[in-house]
Amino acid sequence: MSAPRLRVAPSPTGDPHVGTAYMSLFNLGFVRRHGGAFVLRIEDTDRARFRADSEQQIYDTLRWLGLTWDEGPDVGGPYAPYRQSERLATYRPFVDRLLADGHAYHCWCSPERLAQMRERQRADKQPTGYDRLCLGKSEAERRALGGFADTPVVRMLIPDDVPLTFTDVIRGEVSAPRPDDQVILKADGFPTYHLAVVVDDHLMQITHVVRGEEWISSTPKHLLLYRWLGLPAPAFAHMPLLRNADKSKISKRKNPAARLTWFVEQGYLPEALLNFLGLLGYSQPDGSEIFDFAQFSADFEWSRVNTVGPVFDLDKLDWLNGHYIRELDLAEFAGRLTAFAGDPAHADVIAAAAPLVQERVATLREGLDMIGFLLVDEASFAVDEAAAAKHLGEAGQEVIAAAVLALQADGEWAHEAIEAALRGALVDGLGLKPRQAFGPVR
Template structure:
């Protein structure tokens, strides 16, 4: 059988059945890298035929998260294209002629078995330790003949008729020759009139001119079914590439039910940069020719080669992602990081939809203080939130209060006395005045002298550099907070 030819066209085809899975981004990344290298087209197709699990908001979440990640498609439900529509639920009439042809050619048949009858059949097979699969009770029977037997359902499904000599070997772009298990008589049209994945994916990939089908290795066992459908329908075969599955530390498949990191939205919530996540996902299944661990999407495109895809299931190591994210944060310009921190603080509710000019100035001034200390953007609220809240709204954390020694009131009194007359409110002068008053004047070691000040100003035991923070906070607010803690201590 001939293969699909012409400019490369690849697709990702998620189901809108919940929060987008990180695996969708993983597959999109590799699809897109190859497409951009080859000058082809990347298609986003929504496979929404599973109506029982369909969720209204999932499709928009998919658009939003892939766009945030910088994985932009050329054709899709939101953009249109020459092969629209790109939602399977809007293509139901497309599949009917293919089903009718398979029935007419004897490659498919109607099945009237009820759900209860199929469940009993599977349980009996399992009890007898036999392979599970449809027993072809309906094959070769008319509706009237089948109605005379138990377990009859009024509305039939359509099943493939898998021949005994079905080809079970196919060529994979990544893995070479692959052997798959023999399939059973797969349902290709459900009782509700919707096609199953197996029929729809073949028809849609053909109709949309898809040249390379890139998907997870869990679909290897289904590929013989798809090859049969291509063969029976006389359609050119695409090239298949089965990526290794993302796995948890215990080697199990990463799942949204068991691991929050399986949700693509989780990475936004946790404050990861899209460029760091792209790099991380690439590293999970790919190695650069020079062994680099930090590389851009453009670098990946330039050097992309399917032979460099690692077929061993990669372990999802969040420590590695944190390291990468910290690297990318430190690599940003101060202006870029400031903009991202403002957006993050808006997300966390510390800034309104339209932040005040002073808020921007405060975040910009604080950015150099935290850039080398941050791992994720969601740390911004804890690190610099104290600079953005009104003085009377500052929350002093319990562990910070508990860290104060008996000399804290005296330290605060001396600090207020030293700072009140200070005309030059600069980091250097603030530090000089406080060292003179507390270290030299009270004879307290710096480690202990500045602790109560940090608690008073930031509400925390650990914060960005204290004197720089005081300069940003301003003379009046600094004194207000020092006196507020002093009053609280009695």
């Protein structure tokens, strides 16, 4: 096999989706095993949802995970530019060719007219799709019919005999529903995803297109465009969708864990998250659950991808993250906890407290929450009212009084001696369980 070229092509429309990292991991695992190239392309043609800060977040989160690319907007490459908004002149000749060959046509239908059409189709219990009102008409002829927009879009003319099956690298023979006449050039002059992805993948010599299974229904359209334009088609591989516990598709609107930045905010380690993503719908040859990227890539095979949508199990991620935290040497754990705290002035205090929490936490945030009271100066210190109500009631006051007496006695002020004194006074003396005894003291 010649050196493969794969790409991931996120849209900068908000916080990067965890699915971008998932696809990047599998693309990169295959590429690195076979000595190919991994391309990052920014698909920013959706100007209505574009967010200026999102592109940098894509760079930052993928690099945080160690998923680095060989070509992209920020590193350059032989097929630059790698932002679709900078490639607009590239797409127009392909649109003109499709129009000239009768494979596409202008559509002047207004958004209001299209909305009414879809509403009528739903009321009549018909499939929704464009009704070809504009097909074969001149601008003047179409204007006379109403529901007219001055600037047309360009639509594909889907033939009656459009092939609806294709061979998928992961799934084998796949069937897709019949597409309607897809818009390929919008009124603002920007191509839609369907045209841009075909043109860019060809010009950037992409050999394998790896994407989520939601794009299966679009593949017949893309294969048509390759055929009409006389371009060789890449291999297609459709990965399973990541799912919530209720089996619904994981989305940023419903699940904060769909945002890649959420994992940074919660104090997950990048190596743990990468390991976790590599377990979703995939298995190692020896069945191991703990592995790094080098191990993932060394034996990578598309045949081991399970097409049943994997459940995004945060309990499993917490277990993995706790494992990686406990595997860090103490200095490394303290350093990561300090970096997560965001204030190097607390480095010495965090380093001293780190051994007390390393074995007990699943995330860096949990560790910081446990030692947070040590990082607050006396002037800013405030009692958590909810915690006080829970632990410092009448029973709690009795515990505190007994603890004060125990600690005022002469003795060595060291961990072992303090623990022995408190256990003697509270557990043995008051007959309390450790949780009841030490909660108010903390």
